Amino acid sequence: MMEKMIFGRFIPGDSLVHRLDPRAKILFVFLFIAIVFVANNAITYGLLIGFTLLVVFMSRIRLYFLVNGLKPVMILVIFTFLLHILFTREGAVLLDLGFMSIYEEGLRQGIFIAIRFLVLVFITSILTLTTSPISITDGIEVLLGPFKRLKLPVHELALMMSISLRFIPTLMDETGKILKAQMARGSDIGSGPVKERIKAVVPLLIPLFVSAFKRAEDLATAMEVRGYRGGSGRTRYRQLNWRFKDTASLLVLVALAGTLWYFRS
Amino acid sequence: MNSTILSFEDVTFTYMPEDESVRPAVENLSFSIQDGEWIAIVGHNGSGKSTIAKLMNGLLFPQQGTVRAMGQTMSEESLWDIRSQMGMVFQNPDNQFVGATVQDDVAFALENNGVPHEEMVKRVKESLHQVKMEEYVDHEPHHLSGGQKQRVAIAGALALKPRLLILDEATSMLDPQGRVEVIETIRELREATGLTVISITHDLEEAALADRILVMNAGHKHGEGTPDSVFLEGNELTKLGLDLPFAMRMTHLLREAGLPLTREHMTEDELVDELWTFYSDK
Numbered sequence: 001m002m003e004k005m006i007f008g009r010f011i012p013g014d015s016l017v018h019r020l021d022p023r024a025k026i027l028f029v030f031l032f033i034a035i036v037f038v039a040n041n042a043i044t045y046g047l048l049i050g051f052t053l054l055v056v057f058m059s060r061i062r063l064y065f066l067v068n069g070l071k072p073v074m075i076l077v078i079f080t081f082l083l084h085i086l087f088t089r090e091g092a093v094l095l096d097l098g099f100m101s102i103y104e105e106g107l108r109q110g111i112f113i114a115i116r117f118l119v120l121v122f123i124t125s126i127l128t129l130t131t132s133p134i135s136i137t138d139g140i141e142v143l144l145g146p147f148k149r150l151k152l153p154v155h156e157l158a159l160m161m162s163i164s165l166r167f168i169p170t171l172m173d174e175t176g177k178i179l180k181a182q183m184a185r186g187s188d189i190g191s192g193p194v195k196e197r198i199k200a201v202v203p204l205l206i207p208l209f210v211s212a213f214k215r216a217e218d219l220a221t222a223m224e225v226r227g228y229r230g231g232s233g234r235t236r237y238r239q240l241n242w243r244f245k246d247t248a249s250l251l252v253l254v255a256l257a258g259t260l261w262y263f264r265s
Numbered sequence: 266m267n268s269t270i271l272s273f274e275d276v277t278f279t280y281m282p283e284d285e286s287v288r289p290a291v292e293n294l295s296f297s298i299q300d301g302e303w304i305a306i307v308g309h310n311g312s313g314k315s316t317i318a319k320l321m322n323g324l325l326f327p328q329q330g331t332v333r334a335m336g337q338t339m340s341e342e343s344l345w346d347i348r349s350q351m352g353m354v355f356q357n358p359d360n361q362f363v364g365a366t367v368q369d370d371v372a373f374a375l376e377n378n379g380v381p382h383e384e385m386v387k388r389v390k391e392s393l394h395q396v397k398m399e400e401y402v403d404h405e406p407h408h409l410s411g412g413q414k415q416r417v418a419i420a421g422a423l424a425l426k427p428r429l430l431i432l433d434e435a436t437s438m439l440d441p442q443g444r445v446e447v448i449e450t451i452r453e454l455r456e457a458t459g460l461t462v463i464s465i466t467h468d469l470e471e472a473a474l475a476d477r478i479l480v481m482n483a484g485h486k487h488g489e490g491t492p493d494s495v496f497l498e499g500n501e502l503t504k505l506g507l508d509l510p511f512a513m514r515m516t517h518l519l520r521e522a523g524l525p526l527t528r529e530h531m532t533e534d535e536l537v538d539e540l541w542t543f544y545s546d547k
Binding site: 132133134162163165166169170173214215218219221222223224225226227228229233234235236237238239 | 322324345348349353355357359360361362363364365366368369372373374375376377378379380381382385386389405406407421422425
């Protein structure tokens, strides 16, 4: 089940989308989120779908893989679709079931909202699938750079993010070990009433917390010994390169916005 | 060449200064380390050896006495300058890996010290080459073995071109293969660069490779000397809770059983060599 989840996963590759600057990709996603709300009729939503499929195609991530990995989101999409169908009461009646009826406007709204949702989920997934978490962190650090003037601890936030990302697999391993150790002692996490199950998680969490604090302390010592003194006076090993294709990708998005504006009703 | 790189002068440190009844972790300790030496500090748990490591790089300051390193007295002011000239590798390979990938981790100390980007790229490459990890530049820590992670940690220390490398129990959490990898790396480094190494350990086989051994017991210096001379008092070391290298124990047992072995053997190879040539001598 965990293997199928694609939230936050990174698939290494060498497509054009992979090679874009993380800053460009983050800006792209935020702009796209705004642009999606311009669409309001069949043509504009059609254009959005076409554009999304084009991006997916360019990232060389298989559509099947993407759809399969986003199954949990589909439930949410279907749920919002149904809500719109059931509660919008405008336009002609399409279907009268006696106790309730489906209206034309409801169906239209339902489909549009579902498309809007799917398009957003697809594009954001493409961002995380084609950008390594460390690049995303780098990108965010640079993009948030101007906020340093407002005393926002940008460097510290980015470092916290990258360290947490770095320790996720370590702590997952650890959880697995503790789980096995507790199972060997007869603890049963998988069955029983909910109250019992929650209780059974406690002996899993406490050792995990203790070890996480121990690790944090060791890490802090190691960082201090290696000369870490906060963000000032530091140089960066990872350099971001803004190239023409990064500008171009954002221009394409502006063009899309213009087209949508032209065709919207 | 033979200048003192690090020295302890009558150092006393206690974790509980207000409680007189608690024995200080380190008491009236003096020793000095010359440039280019390989020193092993051995001792049982609670002998004060980890405290010594923390005193060496200014994580702790002594209540009495002075710690001098690279010609400067350790103080709040000289601390960062001293640290930039010494590398340190700790026990747990996971808990000292800061970067997301091997190259990021090696670059961490360089970033902290404000090294320019081009220089950084060069040094990261060099130091990974020195520990033979250059194929793993983009690997994430959870895809590396313990020994590989420790070698990356060594590379991270080397990148700063330190004069002194401190290994604080760096091999104690590794499997035998990882231990050999790390010890071999240190040996080759010493041959290539003549780096000063202090290894703090309870593994006497690792200590046997050093030029000089410092034996710690209950916060005091118990003895000091070349591995040969230290290991001569075999039973004394066992009493301090240290395990003699296997070859040495074997030599002792064979002697007790009446085999007239000529000398103490520190490595298995030496012992095997004497054993298989033993009867042909007659």
